[in-house]
Amino acid sequence: MVKRTAKRAPRRTDGLSREVIVQAAIDLLDEGGESALTLRALTLRLRTGYGAIYHHVTDKNDLLAAAADDVIARVLAGAVVAAGPREALRGVALGLFDAIDAHPWVGAELSRQPWRPALLDFYESVGRLLHALAVPERARFDAAGALVNYVLGVAAQNAARPGRGPKDTERSTGRGTDQGTGRADFLAGVAEQWSELDPGRYPFVHEAATRLREHDDRDQFLAGVDIFLAGIATLRRT
Amino acid sequence: MVKRTAKRAPRRTDGLSREVIVQAAIDLLDEGGESALTLRALTLRLRTGYGAIYHHVTDKNDLLAAAADDVIARVLAGAVVAAGPREALRGVALGLFDAIDAHPWVGAELSRQPWRPALLDFYESVGRLLHALAVPERARFDAAGALVNYVLGVAAQNAARPGRGPKDTERSTGRGTDQGTGRADFLAGVAEQWSELDPGRYPFVHEAATRLREHDDRDQFLAGVDIFLAGIATLRRT
DNA sequence: CCAAGATTGGATCGTCAATCCAAGACGCTA
DNA sequence: TAGCGTCTTGGATTGACGATCCAATCTTGG
Numbered sequence: 001m002v003k004r005t006a007k008r009a010p011r012r013t014d015g016l017s018r019e020v021i022v023q024a025a026i027d028l029l030d031e032g033g034e035s036a037l038t039l040r041a042l043t044l045r046l047r048t049g050y051g052a053i054y055h056h057v058t059d060k061n062d063l064l065a066a067a068a069d070d071v072i073a074r075v076l077a078g079a080v081v082a083a084g085p086r087e088a089l090r091g092v093a094l095g096l097f098d099a100i101d102a103h104p105w106v107g108a109e110l111s112r113q114p115w116r117p118a119l120l121d122f123y124e125s126v127g128r129l130l131h132a133l134a135v136p137e138r139a140r141f142d143a144a145g146a147l148v149n150y151v152l153g154v155a156a157q158n159a160a161r162p163g164r165g166p167k168d169t170e171r172s173t174g175r176g177t178d179q180g181t182g183r184a185d186f187l188a189g190v191a192e193q194w195s196e197l198d199p200g201r202y203p204f205v206h207e208a209a210t211r212l213r214e215h216d217d218r219d220q221f222l223a224g225v226d227i228f229l230a231g232i233a234t235l236r237r238t
Numbered sequence: 239m240v241k242r243t244a245k246r247a248p249r250r251t252d253g254l255s256r257e258v259i260v261q262a263a264i265d266l267l268d269e270g271g272e273s274a275l276t277l278r279a280l281t282l283r284l285r286t287g288y289g290a291i292y293h294h295v296t297d298k299n300d301l302l303a304a305a306a307d308d309v310i311a312r313v314l315a316g317a318v319v320a321a322g323p324r325e326a327l328r329g330v331a332l333g334l335f336d337a338i339d340a341h342p343w344v345g346a347e348l349s350r351q352p353w354r355p356a357l358l359d360f361y362e363s364v365g366r367l368l369h370a371l372a373v374p375e376r377a378r379f380d381a382a383g384a385l386v387n388y389v390l391g392v393a394a395q396n397a398a399r400p401g402r403g404p405k406d407t408e409r410s411t412g413r414g415t416d417q418g419t420g421r422a423d424f425l426a427g428v429a430e431q432w433s434e435l436d437p438g439r440y441p442f443v444h445e446a447a448t449r450l451r452e453h454d455d456r457d458q459f460l461a462g463v464d465i466f467l468a469g470i471a472t473l474r475r476t
Numbered sequence: 477c478c479a480a481g482a483t484t485g486g487a488t489c490g491t492c493a494a495t496c497c498a499a500g501a502c503g504c505t506a
Numbered sequence: 507t508a509g510c511g512t513c514t515t516g517g518a519t520t521g522a523c524g525a526t527c528c529a530a531t532c533t534t535g536g
Contacts, residue, residue, distance in 0.1 A: 015514085016514080016515075038491085038492065038493085039492075040491080040492075040493095043517090048516070048517095049515065049517045049518095050495085050516080050518095051495090051496080051514085051516060051517070052514070052515045052516065052517095054495085055513090055514065055515075059493090059494090108350075111349065111391065111394040111395065111398075112346075112394070112398055114395055114398070115428045115432075120440065120443055123442070123443055123446075124443050126442075127441075127442025127446065128441075128442055131442070139461075140442075141449040141453070141458075142458050142461035142462060142465070143461075143462075143465060144442070145458055146388065146458075146461065146462030146465050149391035149395065150384065150462075152391040152394060152395065153386075153387035153389070153390040153392070153394065154391070155391075156350070156394050157349065157352055157387065157390065160350055160351060160352070190353045194353075197358070202358065203362075203365075204361070204362050204364075204366055204369070204378075204382070205358055205361055205362050205365065207375075208361075208379055208382070215379070220379075220380055220383055223380035223383075224380065224383060224387060224388075227380070227381060227384050227466060227470055227472075227473070228384070229469070230468070230469035230473075231464075231465035231466055231467070231469030231472075232465060232469075234468040234469075235468075253483085254483080276522080276524085277524065277525085278523075281485090281486090286484070286485070286486095287485035287486045288486070288487095288524090288526085289483085289484060289485060289486070289526090289527080290483070290484045290485065290486095291484095292525075293483065293484075294483095297524090
């Protein structure tokens with residue numbers, strides 16, 4: 001006995017499409033983190049209903065994956081070609097790192113589904129560059145996997161940002177990109193936690209706390225890549 | 239107008255405690271994956287109500303984190319002491335890998351919150367062993383971070399298992415531990431997907447598909463660890 | 477024996493993803 | 507232009523979930 005013939009909002013004139021929906025999803029994710037992507041928020045932003053969205057998108061997973069694919073594809077498209085294979089590898093890895101740094105939710109999504117098309121080009125680039133570095137075929141597979149895993153490990157950790165909850169958008173007055181400060185505050189908190197540990201029982205972690213305070217995510221990431229590259233060099237075909 | 243004085247189920251005799259709840263959560267997670275841990279399932283298994291659980295546990299996050307801490311603590315407690323620092327490092331990493339392989343949900347949880355107490359001992363062990371490997375203090379921080387990130391990257395990927403949904407428990411007749419076969423089938427699926435790619439455009443990935451079919455997660459993980467250890471060796475104080 | 481505090485059970489609330497159906501718009505044919 | 511079928515859209519609805527709340531029950535100390 002519900003009014004099925006109630007008045008409806010006027011139909012939209014501009015056509016809805018998968019691209020439009022994915023872009024709106026990316027915007028929501030960038031603004032409020034992973035938890036900000038809800039179908040309700042999407043319908044509000046697009047001024048439409050649930051049915052219209054589900055007509056173009058099968059699933060919320062589908063939507064999240066498509067958003068990640070989109071961001072990564074745009075990043076890899078603008079990749080720079082470096083001189084040597086070694087520099088090129090660093091460049092590719094850094095490109096992915098920067099992309100995930102700018103869109104933390106992508107990191108979580110990628111490490112959840114690393115076999116998706118988004119990472120195919122990345123994986124392919126790594127494989128070719130390892131070939132150029134004279135890594136024998138058998139070891140190339142393991143090496144590429146290790147590098148991808150390392151990058152994704154860093155990505156997942158970087159994705160773990162504090163707050164970013166729905167309430168943040170209400171609280172913050174400026175509503176600017178508060179990514180940098182959020183990460184810094186977060187690291188400071190962990191560092192304090194670690195520095196309060198018993199130096200006798202946890203000498204290394206206790207000391208690492210001070211490093212953590214002054215460290216730079218990007219620099220440490222690159223240091224890790226360099227360690228990996230140094231390890232790769234030992235696999236070289238002689 | 240609701241009967242507030244309805245008959246209640248008899249009160250439990252054995253006391254509920256945080257330990258009992260965490261253990262039940264671990265059982266649920268091991269049986270059905272991350273999505274199987276719901277408060278409803280917990281109340282059914284423990285034959286209790288929501289209030290009783292929330293009296294001992296602040297949050298669902300708290301519960302998940304406690305479960306992960308518990309599993310990891312048990313693993314690290316039984317760690318074997320190896321001869322040299324290099325072998326010890328491999329052993330510690332392998333221990334973590336095996337634990338995550340046995341409890342895939344732990345991997346996802348750890349890579350989501352790597353600063354939790356669960357990983358402190360692991361981090362500490364790595365740091366000390368790097369010291370034993372004569373890695374200078376400044377580089378130790380970066381090296382430990384790289385290694386931990388690599389392990390967590392693998393962990394997150396291993397956590398990404400197919401199915402494991404709530405319906406699985408209904409469908410499967412045997413209800414045994416279908417972990418191994420699930421992972422194998424999953425890898426086979428990805429391999430097929432990759433092998434269908436254009437060999438001209440994706441020569442490396444196309445070829446990696448065959449490797450993927452015959453590869454062993456554990457072996458490849460160890461190969462990655464060795465690459466990082468080889469790279470770390472170049473940081474040695476001479 | 478009784479009051480105060482600790483513990484327990486479950487009704488209830490708000491939110492979410494997902495389904496479903498009818499209402500509009502569009503295009504094609506005659 | 508009129509009619510009809512298909513594509514697209516809006517939103518009511520469903521069912522599951524995390525979390526809160528409160529009354530009922532047990533335990534403990536005096």
